[in-house]
Amino acid sequence: MRRVEATDALPVQLVGDQPTSENRTGDWRSQRPVIDAARCTGCLICWKYCPEACVTRTDKVPVILMDYCKGCAICAAECPRDCVAMQPEEAA
Amino acid sequence: MKPSIPAEELLRPGHQACQGCGATIAMRYALKGLGPKTILVVPACCWTVIAGSAPRSSVGVPLLHSPFAAAAATATGVKQALVQKGDLETQVMVWAGDGSTYDIGLQAWSGAADRGEDILYACYDNEAYMNTGIQRSGATPRGAWTMTTPDAPGSQRPPKDIGAIVRAHRPAYFATATPAFSEDMVRKFQKARAIKGFRFIHVLSPCPPGWKYDPGETVSLSRLAVQTGIFPLYEVEDERLRLNMRPAKLKPVEEFLAPQGRFKKLTPDQRRAIQQDVERRWEAWAA
Numbered sequence: 497m498r499r500v501e502a503t504d505a506l507p508v509q510l511v512g513d514q515p516t517s518e519n520r521t522g523d524w525r526s527q528r529p530v531i532d533a534a535r536c537t538g539c540l541i542c543w544k545y546c547p548e549a550c551v552t553r554t555d556k557v558p559v560i561l562m563d564y565c566k567g568c569a570i571c572a573a574e575c576p577r578d579c580v581a582m583q584p585e586e587a588a
Numbered sequence: 589m590k591p592s593i594p595a596e597e598l599l600r601p602g603h604q605a606c607q608g609c610g611a612t613i614a615m616r617y618a619l620k621g622l623g624p625k626t627i628l629v630v631p632a633c634c635w636t637v638i639a640g641s642a643p644r645s646s647v648g649v650p651l652l653h654s655p656f657a658a659a660a661a662t663a664t665g666v667k668q669a670l671v672q673k674g675d676l677e678t679q680v681m682v683w684a685g686d687g688s689t690y691d692i693g694l695q696a697w698s699g700a701a702d703r704g705e706d707i708l709y710a711c712y713d714n715e716a717y718m719n720t721g722i723q724r725s726g727a728t729p730r731g732a733w734t735m736t737t738p739d740a741p742g743s744q745r746p747p748k749d750i751g752a753i754v755r756a757h758r759p760a761y762f763a764t765a766t767p768a769f770s771e772d773m774v775r776k777f778q779k780a781r782a783i784k785g786f787r788f789i790h791v792l793s794p795c796p797p798g799w800k801y802d803p804g805e806t807v808s809l810s811r812l813a814v815q816t817g818i819f820p821l822y823e824v825e826d827e828r829l830r831l832n833m834r835p836a837k838l839k840p841v842e843e844f845l846a847p848q849g850r851f852k853k854l855t856p857d858q859r860r861a862i863q864q865d866v867e868r869r870w871e872a873w874a875a
Contacts (some may be wrong), residue, residue: 502784516646519602538589544770545807553591560699564601568608568796569804582804 517564521548525567525585532579533557542571542580593774596621603646604845608803610793610810612638613711613767615647615683616787618710618791621777624649626679627666631659631693633685634719635712646769659684660697662709679708679781686713690726690748701757708780708787711750714795722798731858732851733800740853746865750790755824760785763823766792768811772821772832779823792819812844817870831873841866 531542536557543551543558550564551571572580573574598619600862603611605782611634619626628651636653638647647651654662659682667680684693689711697709716734717723723744724734727750761783765773773791780787794810798801813819816839821832841863845851854862 514642515600515642515648516602516604516643516644516812517600519628519640521602521604524607540591544591544593545606545613545767547607547609547616547806548601548603549597549599549612549616551593558858561601566607568806569802570807574807576695 498507520563522561522563522565525562525565527567527569527582527584528562529560529565529569529571529580530583531557531560531579535577535579536579539576541574541576545570545574593617593770596620596623598624598648600646600648602644603638603640605634605790606795606797606803608637608769608796608806609634610795610806611635611685611714613806614712614765614773614791614793615660617765617767617770617773618681618683618777618789619649622708622781623675624680626681627652629654629659629666629680630661630683631662631682631684631688632656632719633683633688633753634713634714635683635685637719648732656688656692658687658696660700660705660707660709663709664700664703664705667705667707669835680706681708681710683710683712683857685717685723686711686715686727686750687717689713694753695748697788698757701754701759701788704760704785706786708777708789710777710789710791712791712793713750714798715747716795716798718795718798729862731841731851731854731862733853734798741858742850742853747759754788754790755827757786758827759788759824761787761825762789762825764790764792764819766813766819766821767794768807769814769821769833770819776823781871783825798850800852801847805847809844809847812839816841816844817866817873818844820870820873822873834874836860838866838870844845 538556550561552559598736599616723736726748728743737743763776795807
């Protein structure tokens, strides 16, 4: 099989692999999830369903990375203990 | 607590999907099932954007963008290149929306299925061309509002039965999945990874702006689609079908329709027809 080599006419260039984590999508948010630590059982359902993958697992109460959370409220809707409250963000 | 699905995270935060996007949860689970030794081929669809603008990437695996009509052909080439290099381990997965799967890229995946290409084809189905602004696709349910079916009675044709079309190709594996049933969905991608030949997974992926509901309801609508019988969870191996979830009693379809603005203009007759259609099809499933 003939191999294709990079030439001036056909540059072979790898696209970079910088993570999108450089994008701070948290500033899209108009409401923020707040977990009631006293009632949270650490069941990880909020971690499981987060479309941003921005809920961090810990030994007990998960930590939501506010730099990325867009405030979709899936965690609040799915929490079986109903202990995630959505609070309005202050207007900037 | 030990998570019920693999903890390894190949989806990265900071991607630019809409709030509450079902297709990002779906990708999270697909990659949890497949693992890091995976190459993605993505035709024009929402994920073309969600993947990130170069040089940034929202997934921790290589991702190749392909033209709308050519995803399965591109994946065929990627797989062949891996074989030539002696890499028999890396999995090649097409990750395509319903527009590419039901309409524009149908002949490409039909050909790949017919050749028995050793690739996994996953369709995340949000039931319209959402990335370009909600135009009707071959997957749009009857009665649904879209930008191209704006007036009552909504989309007038029933969606294509993609499960029947795929199964007519006798693939090595076919399954349906949806994000509310996380463990089931991850298991299906794990299972598909271990099977050789053409594999197809149809993922129902709720879309807040396209279906017109509050973003927080993505998972509950995904769950209701199964509980009402609108989207049965099943898998087909060696042409034998197995229903994965058999609710003792189906919930009324109204519970699935009511939260969605795209069904707001449905008449009582249309709602009854959807209910009857589900019941008629469910009898065949449950048999």
